[in-house]
Amino acid sequence: MEYEILQLDVREGIGLITISRPKAMNALNTRFFEEMDQMLEDIHANDAVKVVVITGEGKAFVAGADIAEMVNKNETQGREFSMRGQQTFRSMEQLPKPVIAAVNGFALGGGMELAMACDFRFASNKAKFGQPEVNLGLIPGFAGTQRLPRLAGLGNALMLLMSGEMINAEEAFRMGLVQKVFEADELLDKTMEFARLIAGKGPLAVQKVKDVTRSGYNMDFDSGSEYEADQFGSLFGEGKEGKEGMSAFLEKRKPEW
Ligand code: CO8
Numbered sequence: 001m002e003y004e005i006l007q008l009d010v011r012e013g014i015g016l017i018t019i020s021r022p023k024a025m026n027a028l029n030t031r032f033f034e035e036m037d038q039m040l041e042d043i044h045a046n047d048a049v050k051v052v053v054i055t056g057e058g059k060a061f062v063a064g065a066d067i068a069e070m071v072n073k074n075e076t077q078g079r080e081f082s083m084r085g086q087q088t089f090r091s092m093e094q095l096p097k098p099v100i101a102a103v104n105g106f107a108l109g110g111g112m113e114l115a116m117a118c119d120f121r122f123a124s125n126k127a128k129f130g131q132p133e134v135n136l137g138l139i140p141g142f143a144g145t146q147r148l149p150r151l152a153g154l155g156n157a158l159m160l161l162m163s164g165e166m167i168n169a170e171e172a173f174r175m176g177l178v179q180k181v182f183e184a185d186e187l188l189d190k191t192m193e194f195a196r197l198i199a200g201k202g203p204l205a206v207q208k209v210k211d212v213t214r215s216g217y218n219m220d221f222d223s224g225s226e227y228e229a230d231q232f233g234s235l236f237g238e239g240k241e242g243k244e245g246m247s248a249f250l251e252k253r254k255p256e257w
Contacts, residue, residue, distance in 0.1 A: 001034070001035065001038045003035050003038075003039070004031065004035070005019060005020060005021050005031060005032050005035050006018070006019060006020070006032070006035045006036065006039050007020055008039060008042070008043070010046070010048050010049055012196055012199070013048070013049070013050040013051060013195075013196065013199035013200075014049070014050070014051050014052075014053060014192055014195045014196060014199060015043050015046070015048075015049035015051070015052045015053070016052075016053045016055070016192070017039060017052060017053070017054045017055070018055055018056070018057055019032070019054070019055070019056045019057065019061075019062060020056075020057040021057075022056075022057045022058030022059075022060070024063075024066065024068075025058070025059070025060035025062070025063030025064075025106060026056045026057065026058070026060050026061065026062045026063065026111070027062065027063055027064055027065065027066040027067070027068075027110075028062060028064070028065045028066055028085070028110045028111070028114070029065075029066040029069045030069065030081075030084070032066075033084055033085060033088045036088050036092075037088055037091065040088075040091050040092065040095055043095065043097065044095060044096070044097075049097065050097060050198070050199035050203060050206075051097060051098045051099075051100065051195040051196075051198050051199045052095070052097055052098065052099045052100070053099075053100045053101075053102050053188075053191055053192060053195050054099065054100070054101050054102065054114070054118060055101075055102040055103075055104050055187075055188060055191075056103075056104055056105060056111075058105070059104075059105045059106065060104075060105045060106040060107075060108075060111070061101070061103045061104050061105050061106060061107040061111050061114075061115065061127065062106070062107060062108070062110065062111025062114055062115075063106045063108045063109070063111055064108045064109030064110045064111050064132070065081075065085070065109055065110035065141070065142070067136065078141070081141065082141035082142065085110065085113075085141065085142040086141075086142055086143050089113065089114065089117035089142055089143060090117075090143075092117045092118065093117055093119075093214060096207045096210065096211065097206075097207065097210075098119050098195075098198055098206060098210060099117075099118045099119050100118055100119060100120060100121070100122065100191060100194070100195055101114070101115040101118035101120070101121040101122070102122055102123075102187055102188055102191040103115055103121055103122070103123040103124065103127045103129075103169075103178070103187075104124050104126075104127065104184070104187055104188075105124065105126060105127055105128070106127070106128050107123075107127060107128070107129050107130075108128070108129070108130050108131070108132055108166070109130075109131060109132055109133055109140065109144075110140075110141070110142050110144075112129050112130065112131055112144065112148075113131075113140055113142035113143065113144040113147065114142070115129075116144065116147040116148065116151060116177075117142075117143075117147065119210060120179045121172075121177065121178045121179060122178070122179060122180045122181075122182065122187065122190065122191045122194070123169040123172060123173070123178045123180070123181050123182070123187070124169065124181075124182060124183070124184040124187040125168075125169050125170070125181055125182065125183055125184060126169070126184045127168070127169045127172070127178075128166045128167070128168060128169075129160075129166065129167050129168075129169075129171075129172045129177065129178075130160065130164065130165060130166035130167060131144055131148070131160050131161050131164065132164040132166070133161075133164065134161070134162065134163075134164045135164045139161070140161070144161075145157075145161065148160065148161065148177075150217075151175075151176060151177055152175040152176055152177045153175070153176070156175045156177075169181045180194075202235075202241045202242075202244075202245050202255070202257055203241075203257055204235065204241045205235060205241060205242070205245070208231045208234075208235070211231070212224075212227060212228050212231050215227060216228060241257065244256060244257065
């Protein structure tokens with residue numbers, strides 16, 4: 001597929017995806033979802049990419065779903081578009097590689113939902129977050145109503161969802177929605193630096209952290225713990241990543257993953 005909206009730059013184990021539709025504030029249209037599905041497949045198959053970073057070009061990360069595309073949809077098409085987006089965002093959560101959002105500007109509506117489907121979020125101090133769907137007589141459709149309370153708590157979620165109010169990066173940080181805030185001109189470098197840190201860890205261990213933590217989050221405690229034990233055990237034994245990591249520690253050398 002020829003990419004028109006997404007750009008991928010692979011460097012030092014990091015796949016940097018830039019969403020580039022700046023004239024429409026990087027609004028998410030059908031084409032975006034087609035490209036993102038393909039890009040996730042490409043990245044899945046690309047061993048050179050250990051960690052993914054997603055950012056936006058211009059003054060927005062993503063200012064929401066494309067309102068111009070949505071306005072003429074009927075009820076069935078609205079539901080289909082919602083499910084289409086939900087599926088793509090789910091694929092990001094299921095990608096066996098970490099995905100970090102580098103939120104450079106407006107992350108509104110579907111843009112905030114996209115950021116929430118990443119494993120964690122770093123933000124520029126100029127970023128703004130919000131779920132303004134109620135201003136349009138809508139509600140979030142890319143599972144924002146489900147992810148936001150899980151990330152920021154029920155009260156914060158309902159406050160943002162009902163008011164459509166925009167918050168700045170510091171407020172988003174206090175709510176737990178954002179993990180680190182950087183000066184705007186440092187955001188990408190700092191995020192890439194952090195991504196490289198993760199890329200240097202045991203790749204299978206990082207993959208399993210994502211899977212066990214995300215899967216266990218939707219299980220009861222005992223089932224999640226049992227799943228953790230299974231996956232913990234799978235890293236032991238000759239030729240396994242855990243064996244190499246622990247041996248390297250004891251032999252005072254760097255592990256070879
Ligand atoms: N969709 C389409 N175009 C957009 C969008 C958008 N979400 N956001 C901005 N644009 C366009 C503007 O129309 C404008 O286009 P043009 O130059 O042709 O007039 C261009 O981008 C620049 O925007 P502004 O002139 O408005 O720029 P400002 O700097 O003045 O304002 C804002 C920036 C605050 C980001 C403002 O553009 C804004 O409020 N945008 C809309 C934000 C919004 O409401 N987002 C939520 C959309 S709904 C949604 O995401 C639901 C998700 C679930 C869908 C489920 C499927 C059914």
